[in-house]
Amino acid sequence: MNYKLIAVDLDGTLYNDEPAISPATIQALIKAQEMGIRVAISSGRPLPGLFHARDALNLQKYHGMLVSYNGGKVVDTTNHETLYENAIPHELAVEVLKYLGNFPVIPMIDDGNVLYVTDKNAYRVREEALNDSMNCVEVSSLIDCLDFPLIKILTAIEPEKLPDVFKVIGKPYEGILDFVQSADFYIEAVPHGTSKATGLLKVCEKLGIHSDQIIAFGDAKNDLEMIKLAGHGVAMGNACDELKECADEVTLTNNENGIVHTLNHLIFS
Known part of the structure; x- marks a missing residue:
């Protein structure tokens, strides 16, 4: 499969328990972006809560995306365009x-x-x-x-x-x-209907890609729809059982560079 987008949850996935993004994970995701694969941080956090990870992964240079509020707001990091926003009346x-x-x-x-x-x-x-x-x-x-x-x-x-x-x-x-x-x-x-999956679909529309071309990583129940949507859904080793059951792959934990482990055999091999 020619993957074109990597979607990563933040807490318990991209972040280890310190919490921090390991140097190996940063290196792998930047390498993927240099290959032309876009990265989207997909989190329940409000938009400002994604900025540290955005900067660490250099998403603005590589036209990355931020899917915040569990899919309620989607922003292009390069031009700061809001692609989607869904507020409660x-x-x-x-x-x-x-x-x-x-x-x-x-x-x-x-x-x-x-x-x-x-x-x-x-x-x-x-x-x-x-x-x-x-x-x-x-x-x-x-x-x-x-x-x-x-x-x-x-x-x-x-x-x-x-x-x-x-x-x-x-x-x-x-x-x-x-x-x-x-x-x-x-x-x-x-x-109703808001999820990380709906946010990622807005990203797909913007980039002109199919959901089958997504690799998605998550660990919690609010990642379920995203993992099901992706062409290759990955549950972290520390993920909840519901996520592991529906994922295409269960990788190593967030403390064991699980993202790196999967990318090594999926796109770098």
Whole structure:
């Protein structure tokens, strides 16, 4: 297969547990780009949370793509063109933010630059702001400060509580919003049908390539659609069981240069 796009999830995939991108992984992905293969970082993170990896992989030089917010926003790194953006309607966002008060979750929203929360010291808030390179602003009400397009609503929850909450939290909004688990402690709400796969399809349209020409790497449940879409879907060795079951290949873990291992036999051999 003549692969033309490598799509990589960020946390638990491109990043090892430090978290950092290993020199070997950087070298391999730059080598692939020098061969003419595009790279797309595909993550649940807001756009600024992808910039460190973008710069490390030199994506702006090689016309790479950023698929952020679990596919809710797609940007061309070279000309900064927004190829796609899908926001939650304002009235619906307000309704959902009220609804989340019924659950033991910590909602967080962002405008692409600032992360808004009602308690800076709440569970996972400081980590999220740091990981996404955003300023964290504490407000009395998320609803009152919502004067911008909201692409997703992120909620943090203690891992032991997540399974039971995840079973029920999205039921009133089936067919309207998708509630997805992006980590052991995150549940995210996005417009129905939004996924990393839909974001990558926008990339395919822009580049004039077929989904069969994608190699995709992931580790979590929010990577399922992307792995199924790709011509060669790869689950990291540390991936969840659901992803391993549907992947074309299970590679080494994110701490063992799993991306490099696969690219060596798939495109460099």
